[in-house]
Every structure is written in C-alpha cells, then in structure tokens.
Amino acid sequence: MIFSAKQVAEILNGTVDGSEEVSVETLAKIEEGTEGAITFFANPKYAPFVYTTQASVIIVSKEFKLEKPIKATLIRVDDPYSAFASLLNFYYSQKTARIGISEKASIHQGAKIGKDVYIGDFVVVEKGAVIGDRAKIYPQCYIGSDCKVGEDSTLFANVKVYEDCKIGSSCTIHSGVVIGCDGFGFAPQQDHQFKKIAQIGNVVIEDCVEIGANTTIDRATMGSTLIKRGVKLDNLIQVAHNVMIDENTAIAAQTGIAGSTKIGKNCLIGGQVGFVGHLKIGDSVQVAAQSGIMKDTESYETLFGSPAMQAREYKKSLVYQRNLDKYIKRIDELEKQLKALQK
C-alpha cells in the first residue's frame, strides 16, 4: 500500500508542511525511520530525531515549531500519537483483509458458514460447526464438529479446535493454538496403571479474547473451561480443564494454570507463573513472572516468588537473604566478645 503525504493528511484530517507528493508505504519509530516510512513525534525527549530521522513523513502536533529546516514532510494534527495509532490499525487491517472460501478447504455440508467469511486452503470444518459472518479462518485450521466461531473472529494458520468448543465474536487466535484437547485426568489403579477419565466437557471462549501462538486450553471434564470476555493470553500458556479466567485478565507467556483454578477480573499475570489446581484468585491481582501460586488470593494483592508471598513480605525476605553474610559476621563477633567476657 502506497500513499502520498496528501492522502494520509486527508485521512487524518491534518495539514501538510512540505512536499505533498512524497509517498509512504510503511510505518516506523522516529529513531528507526527509513525512506518511504511515516513516523510521529509526540514525546519531547525524541526531539533530536526530528532532525536526523530518515523517515519521509513525520506526524507532529499543530503547535510544533521547527528549529531548523528538515528534509521530511510534516503532517500537522491535533494529537500525533493517536493519529499514528489509527494509521497502525488501518495498516494492520489492510494487511489482514481477506475474503472468500478456498476450493481446497474441506467443509462438511452440515456446517453453517456465515457471510463474507475467509476460509483458507486445507482448512477442515466438521459437521455441525458454525462459522460467523466475516470470520477469517486461515489455512490448515481444524474446526471440530459442532464448534462455533463467532462473527469477526480471526483464526490464523493451523489453529485446532476440538469438537463442541465455542469461540465468541471478535476474537484473535494465533497459529498452533489447541482448544479443547482432553484435560489431564487419570484415576490411578492398584497396579499403578492409570485409567483415563473421559473428558466430555468443552471450552467456551467469550468475545474479544486474544490467544497467543501454541497456547493450549483443555476441555472440561464436565461443564466448560471458560475464558471470559476481553481476556488476553500470550504464547505457550497452559490452561487446564475446568479453569475459569474472568474478564479482561492478561497473562504473559509460558504461564500454566492447573485444573479448576478460577482467576478473577482485571488480573495481570507475568510470564512462567504456575498456579496449582482448585485455587480462587480475586480480581485485580498482580503476579510477578516465575511466581508459584499455591494459595487462594484476595483481590488487589500483588504476589512474588515461589512459593508466592505478598510484595512487601517478598522484598523484605529478599533483603534478608542478600544480607545473610552480615548477620553471620555479627554472630561470629558476638561469640568472640562473649568468650572474651567469659574469661
């Protein structure tokens, strides 16, 4: 996509200062700008880059005053950051705009396909599955029988959804995600063999959820593993059977949540965190990376460490541990002085 500075200014309702004809085809940070890129200047600490950037066009505020002449064209708007963010979104939506159903997809005649969808090559949609309007199913995805993919949701290449699972509207699911695989449920027998406990529940993902690449979400033993509206999961996360993650909680990569744990709303969970099973975690809880959560947690707590402690406790404990050598020297000294006194 190539636009002239004039065209971009019209989209942003801004004014051009410099060549109107210069063309841009990508977006960049001001310090990384190259010819053909459009960038923005908002934070005063980046002012020197206005004069050194190689970007062809810079979005600036209406009030901005140049201190010396520059090569780049300026586009003046009310709020440069939000103007740039709109351009980013526009660019991204153009990049991912797709429509049409591949003849190389395998769609069961008992599936129900909405309007204006995209279904790529080698996709499998099984019997009874429902694909909502404007959904985009990239190549090599697998949509099991009786699944639902809501309107305007995007599944990138190679997402696998086992039967009966439900994905809401406006979700984004990245490559390699597995939804609805069996929970890890086995009954130990006398002879040490494990007997599989059939996992017959499903996974329900509400609207506006984003799930990162290669994350796995197990189906419930019975009932549903539930990912509520607005949740954001990063890559390589494990969500076990019967877990519930409440609205607008964000979880960083490689975290694991064991079976039946419930996580509240608006939580921020770091990467590589582990939750044992059957916990109840409150709302707005924050958890530092690599923590191990082994107890129920009240709302608004901040947790660190494995096993996890509250922030204040943890920091104190860290200071103590880092100073152990000093305490030991004090014990040495006490013993010496006591001995002297005893003589």
Added chain:
Amino acid sequence: MIFSAKQVAEILNGTVDGSEEVSVETLAKIEEGTEGAITFFANPKYAPFVYTTQASVIIVSKEFKLEKPIKATLIRVDDPYSAFASLLNFYYSQKTARIGISEKASIHQGAKIGKDVYIGDFVVVEKGAVIGDRAKIYPQCYIGSDCKVGEDSTLFANVKVYEDCKIGSSCTIHSGVVIGCDGFGFAPQQDHQFKKIAQIGNVVIEDCVEIGANTTIDRATMGSTLIKRGVKLDNLIQVAHNVMIDENTAIAAQTGIAGSTKIGKNCLIGGQVGFVGHLKIGDSVQVAAQSGIMKDTESYETLFGSPAMQAREYKKSLVYQRNLDKYIKRIDELEKQLKALQK
C-alpha cells in the same frame, strides 16, 4: 445422542424411579446439572444438590432414600460413581468414533494401512509407514516415512511424527504434538559457531501412552528416546534426546527433561519442573511443581524447590526463611545486652 431414562437404566442394569420417558443428551456434575443432563449422587456431602439440581436424571444407589419429592427421575444402581464413569466412557467413545479414509489424504502407496482405520483430510502418510488396525489419524497429521502407529491408537488433528518413529497400541496423542524432531546437539567450534551433530536415532513410544497437546519429544542422537508403557504426559512438555521415561509415570504440563535423563516407574512429576541432563531418577519419585532436579534421586523420594531438596528438608528451610526477621531481632538484642554487660 439422545437416550431415555429407561434406555440408560437398561445399559446400567438399574431400575427407574420416576418418568421412564424423560430424555438425556449430556452428562453433568450434580451441582451443574441442566435439563437434558444425567448426573450421579455418591458423596453424602452433595446430598442437598439432589433436591436442587436441574438435571433430568440422577443415578443413585439402590439404598438411597428421598427425604422429599423431586422433579428428576432416579436410576438406582449398585455403585452410582462407577455406573456414571461407564456412561462417561461410552459417551466419549461415541463422540470420537470415526472410520474411513479421506480422499483428501495423501497416502504413499508404499505405506501399509490396517483395517477399519480412520484417516482424515490432508493427512500425509509417507513411504514405508505402517498404520495399525482401528487407528484413528485425524486431519492434517503428518506420519513420516517408516513410522509405525499401533492398533487402536488415536492421533488428533495435526500431530507430526518425523521419520522412523514408533508409536505403540492404544495410545492417544493430542493436537500439535511433535515426535522425533532433532535433539539439541551442537559441537561448539573455535570461532564460536556451532556445528550440528546429526540426530539419527528415533523415538519409541510403547502402548497405552497419552501425550498432551503441543508437547515435543526429540529423537535420540543415536538409539531411541523411549516412553514406556502407560506413561501419561500433559501439554507443552519437552522431552529431550535419549531420555527414557519408565512405565506408568505421569508428568504435568510444561515440565522439561534434558538429554539422556532416565526417569523411573510410577513417578508423579508436577508442572513446570526441570530436570537437567544425564540424571537417573528412581521409581515412585514425587516432584512438586516448579522444582529443579539437579541430582540423581533414589526411589520413593519426594522433592521440592529449585534446586530441589527432600520434602522434610525443604519445609524446614522454608520455615527458617520465613522467620529470618525474628532471628535478626534476636541478634540485635544479643548485641545490646552484650554491650550493656561490657560497660
């Protein structure tokens, strides 16, 4: 699948108490029962739910006495829990019953395909591969040349098996699992570059093994990476080259096992555990989640922490660390009193 209470009672060899015609189509826990669901009551602490559940049918023991009238139909059996478990297994086996070979699969004419198999769309089976009777290969799986998949094994959508790997009978392999990728073997050179060490071994998976979604199992450098009979691996586990996991060991999600480590029988390993390479772990060892195992371990030990300690040691150490502030106060006090004494 819709059944009447009467039909279910016949399957379970039970008697009906209430409407024989009421129909059920799913299974649920008693506290989550909905219309059309069948549930069970065994644990006395759930007794109140018998009177409040929305489930249409409840499996109860022959001796069970109602304290007040209820809407649900009862089916009376000898052992309600095991009757319900049989229903779960029946339901699950119906859900996953599949047979037939898709015309959209790509099967090399030099592959050997057993009887009554299911091979889904866009599966690739390479030359010399052997697929056992009644095996189910879901869509988009890749079975490399000279691989073997045993009788009655199921590979869900998108399992990838590199050449020469062997999978036993009655195994269940979930979506996104990779079997037989190269071990991480590189010889460092003088100039800091790494030279790849060719990985020419394979992976051997014995019978009755279950492997969770997106788990990876590296092929041996030479010889075999070996997963023995009855082992259960959860999702997102890493098994490195030349590892051996002995019979009926169960490992929770996101654990990693470095090269050449041998793990004994009947072990229970928590999630996010790490094993360094070349260890020998005994039988019936238990390891807590997030532990780091850096030493050989005798049979029957229980390990916690990173680096891991035996259970008793670990708990003592945890108490000491949580009480550090008290010890420091005692040192403060000793110094004060000693100073007073010295005056």
Added chain:
Amino acid sequence: MIFSAKQVAEILNGTVDGSEEVSVETLAKIEEGTEGAITFFANPKYAPFVYTTQASVIIVSKEFKLEKPIKATLIRVDDPYSAFASLLNFYYSQKTARIGISEKASIHQGAKIGKDVYIGDFVVVEKGAVIGDRAKIYPQCYIGSDCKVGEDSTLFANVKVYEDCKIGSSCTIHSGVVIGCDGFGFAPQQDHQFKKIAQIGNVVIEDCVEIGANTTIDRATMGSTLIKRGVKLDNLIQVAHNVMIDENTAIAAQTGIAGSTKIGKNCLIGGQVGFVGHLKIGDSVQVAAQSGIMKDTESYETLFGSPAMQAREYKKSLVYQRNLDKYIKRIDELEKQLKALQK
C-alpha cells in the same frame, strides 16, 4: 541405505581388518551396537565394549591393537571420532534428501520458487513469497505473503510463517514453530478493557539458525524481531516482539524472552530461563537453567537463580541457606551463655 564394510572404508579412506563384505545399515554407540550397525572406538574408557559390542563394524584408529579376537570387522582410520561424525552427517543428509513440488501444495502464482526445491503436500505459499534454491518445505507448512525462505533452508512439517518474515540461508526450522505471530501488545483502557496495539513489524532470521519444535517468535510492533546468524534455539521457547538475539547464542528449551530484550553473542542460556523485557545482556553470558534475569548483564558473567545472581554470590547464598539451622543454634547458644553471664 545398505553399505558393505569395503564401501564405507573407501568413503572414509580407511583400511578393512576382517570381512569386507559384511553390510551395515545404521549407526550406533559402541555400548548399544546391534547387528547391521557401524560404531566407533575413540575414548579408551570404552575399550571393554570393543570385545562385547554386537555392532558389525567398528571404526578404530590406525594404531589400535586388538587384545583378543573379535567378531566385528574393523575399519582403521586416522581419527575415528571425526570419521564417524562424517558418516552421521552423510546418513542424515541422505535421510532428509528431498526434491520436487507436490501437486497437492497450494502455491500462489505470484510466489517465486527457486531451483531444486522440495515443497510437500498441503503446503501453502502465499503471494509474493520467495523460496530459495534447494530449500525444503515439508508438508503442511504455511509461508505467508511476501515471506522469504533462503537457499538450502529446511522447514519441517507444519512450520507457520506469518506475512513479511524473512528466513536466511541454511536454516533448520522444526515442526510446529510459529514465526511472526503478533507481539503481546495491548493498551489498558479506563474501563479495564485492553485495546490491541497493531503489530506491523516482522521477524528476520539470519543464516545458519536452527529453531526447535513448537518455539514461537513474535513479530515486532514496528521494525524487526531479529535472530542473528548461527543462533540455536531449542524447543518450546518464547521470543517476544522486538527481541534481538546476537550471533551464535544457544538457548535451551522452554526459555522465555520478554519484549525488546537484547541478548549478546556467544551466550549459553539454560532451559526454563526467563528474561524480563527491555534488558541488555552482554556477550558470552552463561545462564543456569530456571534462572530469572531481571537486570542488564555485563559480558562474560555467569548467572544463577531467580532473581539471578552472579555465580559466586549464588553459591555462597546457597551455602548460607542450607546452614541456617546451624546459625540459629549458635544464636540459641549465645542467648543461653549471655543469660548465664548476666546472673
């Protein structure tokens, strides 16, 4: 592939001692040798195996003297280990030799395909993608629009590359790897909802990089996530947006690197390590498994623990912690003696 001892000796420029006609079809360690296998003897501590191995052929040094007669044929060369390593590489290259474009692949007519490539069944190559000469794209891979795969690179089954990403020459990418998925970037709103920040950068992978199964590499928000020449990544690693990993750094399985962190050259990073975002890690840094790196790190440091400490500090701290009971006993004793003195 079956070779006679004579043929192998010719390839290795060695001499045969024993039957020239004995045939070999695989390679093995000396202690695991079976009939039909060729092995080698270099390390004197393995000498007893020369007389007990079941291997058909043993590569030995020219100087090696037998102490008693053996069944196996010997091939005498200057350097047995390096001769065996060449055989390993030869065997591996034969195993993975492939050429030709499957009619079942879906290749956009606007893609550019090099000479002597292999493109397997159900591969998708989108518009504008460029596949270099002799590249091997195994079945079910997805190559997004405008991607590049360099000469002599191999993508095993089911690698997914989002649009615009660049992979260099002589790279090896294992099954289930996802390259170019969106970075985890969301702007929190007043009402606790997250607004997606469009991720419009890409991933650039230079030459001679190897990436293990199911590893995920996020595209940059803007600019590039950069994996430089000779980097080796193991399985199930997470590389976040705008990370840079410099030349010849090797990282073990399940490690995660948060956004914008830069890792230097020639580093050795253990498994299950976590790096927080926006760090700068020097060259030749070594990090122990399960460490948590939270601070910038100078070149040549060795780090342990979470939060990580320098090696010396960490070991000292571990000793202190393991001896806490002794320090506490000393405090007990001091209190007792002081009390005695005060009387």
